[in-house]
Amino acid sequence: xxxxxxxxxxxxxxxxxxxxxxxxxxxxxxxxxxxxxxxxxxxxxxxxxxxxxxxxxxxxxxxxxxxxxxxxxxxxxxxxxxxxxxxxxxxxxxxxxxxxxxxxxxxxxxxxxxxxxxxxxxxxxxxxxxxxxxxxxxxxxxxxxxxxxxxxxxxxxxxxxxxxxxxxxxxxxxxxxxxxxxxxxxxxxxxxxxxxxxxxxxxxxxxxxxxxxxxxxxxxxxxxxxxxxxx
Amino acid sequence: xxxxxxxxxxxxxxxxxxxxxxxxxxxxxxxxxxxxxxxxxxxxxxxxxxxxxxxxxxxxxxxxxxxxxxxxxxxxxxxxxxxxxxxxxxxxxxxxxxxxxxxxxxxxxxxxxxxxxxxxxxxxxxxxxxxxxxxxxxxxxxxxxxxxxxxxxxxxxxxxxxxxxxxxxxxxxxxxxxxxxxxxxxxxxxxxxxxxxxxxxxxxxxxxxxxxxxxxxxxxxxxxxxxxxxxxxxxxxxxxxxxxxxxxxxxxxxxxxxxxxxxxxxxxxxxxxxxxxxxxxxxxxxxxxxxxxxxxxxxxxxxxxxxxxxxxxxxxxxxxxxxxxxxxxxxxxxxxxxxxxxxxxxxxxxxxxxxxxxxxxxxxxxxxxxxxxxxxxxxxxxxxxxxx
Numbered sequence: 261x262x263x264x265x266x267x268x269x270x271x272x273x274x275x276x277x278x279x280x281x282x283x284x285x286x287x288x289x290x291x292x293x294x295x296x297x298x299x300x301x302x303x304x305x306x307x308x309x310x311x312x313x314x315x316x317x318x319x320x321x322x323x324x325x326x327x328x329x330x331x332x333x334x335x336x337x338x339x340x341x342x343x344x345x346x347x348x349x350x351x352x353x354x355x356x357x358x359x360x361x362x363x364x365x366x367x368x369x370x371x372x373x374x375x376x377x378x379x380x381x382x383x384x385x386x387x388x389x390x391x392x393x394x395x396x397x398x399x400x401x402x403x404x405x406x407x408x409x410x411x412x413x414x415x416x417x418x419x420x421x422x423x424x425x426x427x428x429x430x431x432x433x434x435x436x437x438x439x440x441x442x443x444x445x446x447x448x449x450x451x452x453x454x455x456x457x458x459x460x461x462x463x464x465x466x467x468x469x470x471x472x473x474x475x476x477x478x479x480x481x482x483x484x485x486x487x488x489x490x491x
Numbered sequence: 492x493x494x495x496x497x498x499x500x501x502x503x504x505x506x507x508x509x510x511x512x513x514x515x516x517x518x519x520x521x522x523x524x525x526x527x528x529x530x531x532x533x534x535x536x537x538x539x540x541x542x543x544x545x546x547x548x549x550x551x552x553x554x555x556x557x558x559x560x561x562x563x564x565x566x567x568x569x570x571x572x573x574x575x576x577x578x579x580x581x582x583x584x585x586x587x588x589x590x591x592x593x594x595x596x597x598x599x600x601x602x603x604x605x606x607x608x609x610x611x612x613x614x615x616x617x618x619x620x621x622x623x624x625x626x627x628x629x630x631x632x633x634x635x636x637x638x639x640x641x642x643x644x645x646x647x648x649x650x651x652x653x654x655x656x657x658x659x660x661x662x663x664x665x666x667x668x669x670x671x672x673x674x675x676x677x678x679x680x681x682x683x684x685x686x687x688x689x690x691x692x693x694x695x696x697x698x699x700x701x702x703x704x705x706x707x708x709x710x711x712x713x714x715x716x717x718x719x720x721x722x723x724x725x726x727x728x729x730x731x732x733x734x735x736x737x738x739x740x741x742x743x744x745x746x747x748x749x750x751x752x753x754x755x756x757x758x759x760x761x762x763x764x765x766x767x768x769x770x771x772x773x774x775x776x777x778x779x780x781x782x783x784x785x786x787x788x789x790x791x792x793x794x795x796x797x798x799x800x801x802x803x804x805x806x807x808x809x810x811x812x813x814x815x816x817x818x819x820x821x822x823x824x825x826x827x828x829x830x831x832x833x834x835x836x837x838x839x840x841x842x843x844x845x846x847x848x849x850x851x852x853x854x855x856x857x858x859x860x861x862x863x864x865x866x867x868x869x870x871x872x873x874x875x876x877x878x879x
Contacts, residue, residue, distance in 0.1 A: 318792060318871045339796050346794020353875070357789045361501040371793045373494055382494075418793075 264327075265426060265458045266292035266315055271324030273310055284310045285481045288324070294425075297452040297459045299472035306478040308462045309430055315460055316428040317345045329425045346374045350419025354431035356411040358403040364390060364414045365399040371422045389417035393447055409440030416447060420457075427451065429461040433468050445471040499806045505783070510811070513775045517815030517854075518822065520768045521847055525823020526830055527757045528843035534753045545713045546606070547720055548742035549706040552733040555742070558702035559732050561693075566726050567706055572719040574711045577602035580692065580704035583651040584662070584685075586638055593634065594683040595648055597692035606709045610673055617642075617668025625691055628664035632671045633682040642666050648685070654697045662695070707739065765854070773858040776808055780862035787866045788874030801867040808859025809852065816851030820844055 273285040284307045292298055300308050313319040314326055317333050320341075326333045329348045336344060350371075358367045368386040377385065390396045393413040395406075403411050412432060419427055429448065433441035449471050451457045461472060469475050477484040504510055549567065551557035561578065568576045577599055584595035598604075600622055604611070613629060621627045630640060640646060644666045654660055664687050672678045693700055710719045720736035727734045780787070787800055795803075820843060 313872050316792075318875075339798075342791065342794050342796040345792065351792050353789075357785060357875075359498075359501070359786055359789070361505045362498070366497060366501070370498070370790070373498070374794050374799075379494065 263294040264291050265294040265296075265329055266290065266460070267325075267327040268314070269325040271314065271321045271326060273307075273314065273319070274322050283481060285314075285321075288481070288483060290476075290483060292458065292460065294458055295452070295456050296474060297449065297472045298461065299469035299475045300460060300462045300478065301464070301466075301469055301475060302478035302484075304464075307481040308478055311478065312428055312430055312460060312462050315426075316349050316351060317341050318351075346371060347422060348424050349426045349428055350416075350422070350424040352412070352415050352419050352427065352429040352432045354434040356403065356408075356415040356435075358411060358415060358418075360403050363400050363402055364395065364406065364417075367403070367414055368417045368421050370418060375422070385421055386417070389421040390414065392420065393417045407440070408436050409443055412436060412440070412444050413447065416444070416451075420451070425458060427457050427459045429459060431462055431464065433463065433465060441465070441468065495803065495806065499803060499810055502779075502783070502803075503807050503810055505779070509775060509779075513772055513811065514815045514818075516768060516771055517812055517851075518819040520764050521816040521819025521851065522822045522826070523764055523819075524761055524847055524850065525820045525843040526826055527761055528846060529823070529827065530830065531754050531757045532842040545710060545716070546739040547708045547710060547716060547723070547736050548739050549708065549723055549734045549736040550704075550742065552724075552735040555705065557732075558699060558704060559706065559734065561701045561703050563727070563732070563734075564703075564706060567708060567723055570719060570722045570726065572710050572712065572715050572722070573708050575602060575606045575709045577606045577707050578689070578703040578705070579603075579707065580689075580699075580702075582648075582653065582692070584648040585651070586646070586648055589651075591638070592683060593648055593685050594681075595628075595650075595685045595687065597689040598686050599689045603686075606707055610677065611670045612673055613668060613670040617670075620667040621686075624665055624667050625688060626663065626665050627667040627687065629668050629670050629686045630666055631681050631684045632669045633678070634685060635666070635669055637682075640666055642668060646685075653692070653695075653699075655695050656697050658697070705742070708736075765850070769854065769858060772808075772812065772854065773861070776804070776811075776858050776862045777865075779807075780804060780866050784866075784869060784874050787869055788871050791869065791871045792875075797867040800869070801863040804863035804866050805856065805859040808863075809855040812855035812858070813848065813851045816847055816854075820847045 268288055268290040271285060271288045271290075272283070274281050274283045276282075288311070290311075300311065302308050310319070314321055314333070315328060317328065317336075320336075321334050324334065331344055331348070333341065333344070358364075359370070362370075365383065365386045368389050369382045372382040372385055375382075387396060387399060390399050393416050395410050395413045395417070398406055398410055398414070403414070406414065412435075416427075416432075427448070432448070433444055436444060445468055448459055448461065452459050452473075459472070461468070463469055549559070549563075551559055558580075564576055564578055567573060580597055582595040582597060584593045585591050586593050604618075617629070621629050628646065630646075634640070638646075645663055646666055647661050647663050650660050650662060653662075655662065664685065670681075670684075670686070672681045708719070708723070710716045716738070723736045724734050790800060790803070791797075823843065
C-alpha cells in the first residue's frame, strides 16, 4: 500500500493587493505519494509557486485542508509551522539564496543550528551533505566563488542536511545553463531514486520536467490533469 | 547561544567599510563617555572628608569668591595641629591678550614656600633675588618658554579684577628667576604660574585691602585633618565671616566648579553625542536589515522562528555596540593619566565602566529593536517575491 505524503482538499488561496482580492488557487485537490518526483508546470501566474509555498508550509491557505507528512499545516500557527519546516521540508530556490558572507559549509550548517547537534556534529553532517551533492571540495568557498551549478548544489545540500521527508524546488534550474541544469536534475533524480526523497519541483522547462516521474499542469489556479498521483 | 555567533559575526561584517566606520563612531563616543563620566563622578563625589589630607584650604563659608579678613591668619595659626598657614588671593591675570592666561598668584614668600616645601625646584640664588626684589616675579619655566621671557625682563600683566591706586588694571613684574615642579604630574598645573609678593599686591590694589581670598594650612598629622578643619571653622562660627575648611583637592574642584555646572555641561555633551550616535547606528542597523530581507526570509524558510530572527538582529546590534563600547571605555581608561595632568587636584578613577556597559546595552537594544521587529514581521512569501 502506498503512503501519501502531500494531500490537499478543496484548497483555495486568495491575496489582498490593496483593496482588491485576487484568487490565486480555487478548490484545488491533490495527492502526492511518498517517494514521488513531481514536476509542476504551467504559465506564469497560474499559481504554481503559490501551491509550492502551501505544500512547503511557507504560506497558509485561505480555505481547505493541507496535510504534509501526516501534519495538518492549515491548523498550525507560524511558530509551529517554522518548527515543522525545519524538520520535514527542504527548499531549493531558483537563485540559490545562499548567505553571501558564509562559506558553503556554514551555509549548509544553517538548518542544523536549530537542532541540538554539537559544532563537530554539524560540521560532519554538512560535509556529508556536500559530499553527497559532489561539492565537498568547495566547502570553504563563499557563494561568490562558486559557479551557478556549484551554488545550486550547495543549496541542495542545505535542503538535505536535516534529512527532510520532502524537497520543494522552485525553478531550480531557471538560472543555470543546460549542462549545469542537467547535472542538478540528475542529482535531484538520484536523491529521489536512491535516497527516497519526495520532490515537488516547479519548472517552466519541459526538459527539466522529463526528469520527474509525474507532471502536473496548472492554469488559472487549477490543476488541468487529475489531481491524484497516488499509484 | 554561542552556536549563532559565527552567523551574527559574519552578518556584522557583510559591509566591512560601513561596519568599521560605525564601530569607530561608537568607540569615540564611549571614549568620550568614559572620560567625561569619570570627571563628572570626581566632581560629584568629593573626598569623604578631610581625614588623611595634609593640606587644608579655608574659604568663606558661602562662596569662594567672598574674601576673608587678613587678621584671621593669627587665629588659624594658633589652632592646635596647624603647622603652617599662608594666604592667597585670585589675581585673574593675562599677558597682552585675554587668551594668554597667566596664573599669577600673590604669595607671602616665607609661609608659602614653607607650606609647599619640596614641591618646587628653584635655585637658592633666584630665591634670594626674589626675596630681595619687591616687584620681583618667579615664573614657571614652561610659561617663560611660552612667551619667550628671560630673567631680567619686565613683564606687564593685566588683571581682570584688581585696579591699582591710579585706576590701572595693568601690573608690572620683574622676572628674577624661574621655578619648576618637582613632581612631573604637577607640571601641567603649574605651567601657567607666576608668583609675586603679596605685600606689593596688597599695597598696590585700590580696594580690598586687609582681605585675602583664602588660607592654606598644612596639618601636622593628616589623620587629624578633619579635627583640625572643624577647629578652624569653629573659630569663626557666628562671625561675619564664617569659614569652610576642606581638603585642598576639594577646593580645587570647587574652584573649577565656579566655571558653571560641570555635571550639566558634561551630561549635555554626552547627551548630544549619544543622540547623534543613536541615529547613526540606528540608521546603519535599519539599512543593514533592509539590504538582507531575502536572506532573513531564507532563514525563516529554513525554520528560524520570528523570535529567533528578532534575536539575531538584536544580537548583531549588541555585538556592534558592546564590543565598540568596551574598546572605547578601555581607551578612556588609558587616557585618564592625560586627563589627570589637566585636572590637578581632581581624583580620577575609572568609574565609567559599568555605567558604560549599561549604556551600550541600552543603545544596542534601542537601535536593534526597530529593524529586529521589521525582520520578525517579514512574510516569507512576500520577502522572497521582493514585495516586502
